[in-house]
Amino acid sequence: MWAAAPLLLLLLLLLLLLLLLLLLPRRRGAARLEPAGRAVLITGCDSGFGHLLALRLHRLGFTVFAGCLCPGGEGARRLQREAGAGRLRVLRLDVTRASDVLAAKELVLRHLPERGFWGLVNNAGISTFGETGWLSMEKYEKFADVNLLGSIRTTLAFLPLLRKYKGRIVFMSSIIAYVALGNGIYSMTKAAIEKFCDALRLEMKKFGVQVCIIQPGNYARSTKIQPPVSAEEIWNELSEEEKAVYNKEYVQERANFFNSILSEGSTNGSEVVDAMVDALTSPAPKARYMVAKLKEKALVFVCALFPTLVMDSVLSYALSK
Numbered sequence: 001m002w003a004a005a006p007l008l009l010l011l012l013l014l015l016l017l018l019l020l021l022l023l024l025p026r027r028r029g030a031a032r033l034e035p036a037g038r039a040v041l042i043t044g045c046d047s048g049f050g051h052l053l054a055l056r057l058h059r060l061g062f063t064v065f066a067g068c069l070c071p072g073g074e075g076a077r078r079l080q081r082e083a084g085a086g087r088l089r090v091l092r093l094d095v096t097r098a099s100d101v102l103a104a105k106e107l108v109l110r111h112l113p114e115r116g117f118w119g120l121v122n123n124a125g126i127s128t129f130g131e132t133g134w135l136s137m138e139k140y141e142k143f144a145d146v147n148l149l150g151s152i153r154t155t156l157a158f159l160p161l162l163r164k165y166k167g168r169i170v171f172m173s174s175i176i177a178y179v180a181l182g183n184g185i186y187s188m189t190k191a192a193i194e195k196f197c198d199a200l201r202l203e204m205k206k207f208g209v210q211v212c213i214i215q216p217g218n219y220a221r222s223t224k225i226q227p228p229v230s231a232e233e234i235w236n237e238l239s240e241e242e243k244a245v246y247n248k249e250y251v252q253e254r255a256n257f258f259n260s261i262l263s264e265g266s267t268n269g270s271e272v273v274d275a276m277v278d279a280l281t282s283p284a285p286k287a288r289y290m291v292a293k294l295k296e297k298a299l300v301f302v303c304a305l306f307p308t309l310v311m312d313s314v315l316s317y318a319l320s321k
Contacts, residue, residue, distance in 0.1 A: 033281040035061035037115035040280065041108060043067040043095055043154060044124030046075035048223035049172065049216075052273045053121065054079060058088045060277070063113045067093030067104060067124070095124045095150030101157045108161070116165035119280045120158045122151035122193075123172045127186045127226040129258045130234065133242055135185055147189035152196060166208035170279045171197050173213045175292050178300045181315065182258045183226075201287060212279035216272045217292025220265035228262060231255035266293070 040057055044050040045066035054066040064087060068076040071092045080090050091107055094100045108117060125147045128139070151171060162169060173190045180187035194213060201211035220226050231252040238246070275289035290297060303311055 032283060033118075035281070037063070037113045038118035039063040039065060039108060039111075039113055039116065040119035040121065041065040041067060041104065041117075041154075041158065042121040042123055043093055043150070044069070044172075045079060045090070046070055046073060048123075048225060049219075049269055049272050049276065050121070050123040051075060051079055052269055053123070053276050054088060055082055056273055056277060057280070058083045058086075060281075062087065062118070063111075064088040065104065065108055065111075066090050067095075069094055069124070093124075095122075095154055096145045098153065101153050104154075105157050105161075108158075117158070117161040117167060118165060119168045119170065120154060120162060121170045121172075121276065121280075122154055123170075124150055125172060125189075125225065127183065129183050129226070129229045129255070130185070131182070131254070132184055133245075134234065134238055140185060143185050143189055144192075147186070148192050148196070151193055155200070162209050163204075163207040168280050168285065169200070169204070169209065169211045170276055171211070171213050173197075173215050175215050175217050175290065175296055175300050177215070179303050179311075179315070181261070182254060210285055211287070212285050213288045214272060214275055214279065215288060215290040215292070217290075217296035218261065218265040219269055219272060220262040221267045222265065222269035222272075226262060228259045229255045 035057070040062050042050050042054050042057075042064065045054045046068045050066070054064050058064045064083075066076075066079055066088060068079070068090055069092075070076060071090050076090045080088070089107070089111065091104055092100060093104050126143060128135070128143070155169060161167070171193055173194050174186070176183065176187045177190035177194050197211055197213050204211055231248070231254075234255060235243070235248055235251050238251075272291045275291050279285045279289060290300070292300075
């Protein structure tokens with residue numbers, strides 16, 4: 001009898017969850033948002049999801065402020081050409097620089113359309129590969145500054161406007177927030193931003209501001225956020241202490257493993273952009289949008305459900321293959 005108790009408890013919890021979902025009020029037939037006259041700021045528009053989203057929102061009728069790290073670069077110039085003159089403005093925005101964020105806010109305020117500031121999309125991010133001891137403290141600081149603190153920096157700057165117009169905040173996370181395979185530095189920042197969003201979402205409810213998290217699976221071939229890694233470059237950057245522990249063959253094996261994952265990435269970035277658009281325009285947006293292959297979703301589910309000891313054994317086995 002007692003052996004079945006955990007299963008019965010799980011079934012009871014699932015039943016309670018189902019009842020809760022049935023009892024929650026639903027907004028049936030609510031019209032989607034009218035984009036005209038509403039402004040959205042997107043970070044990281046040089047390429048990838050940010051670039052695609054800027055063009056999509058512009059086509060929908062939003063006034064778009066497209067933040068680019070290199071406003072004179074090819075990506076920013078192409079974005080401006082594709083959008084043409086009018087409601088899309090390309091601006092310099094390095095999310096690690098408070099002065100850039102302040103300048104972006106001032107630009108938005110000067111050119112705010114009649115319906116105000118509707119959305120902030122924290123999309124800017126960077127990725128790399130390497131086991132924990134292979135990466136320098138400077139690299140950890142850089143990743144935290146871009147992927148975590150950069151999003152917080154822009155959010156804090158634009159919160160007054162978002163509260164005023166009861167807008168939306170969208171954060172780019174990843175399923176890597178749940179499981180780390182060779183890029184713990186990236187996983188670390190995404191797990192941290194998820195917790196920041198969870199707190200912010202609850203705090204913003206009383207102001208009518210909605211906070212959404214986008215959790216893509218492997219879209220490396222679509223975003224080019226992570227180019228293929230070179231074992232030789234990794235080896236050359238290792239400290240002498242790390243070289244005494246590892247050998248070139250091991251580094252090559254890890255690089256091959258990571259590159260094989262990158263090569264399997266989806267090229268259809270529009271799937272993720274669809275989720276971002278829904279987060280900005282739906283009358284009832286989701287708190288989280290997981291946009292991933294079935295096997296990736298299953299991995300996340302298993303990681304959340306199974307004990308850490310079991311998952312450590314499974315992932316260690318996968319890494320050893």
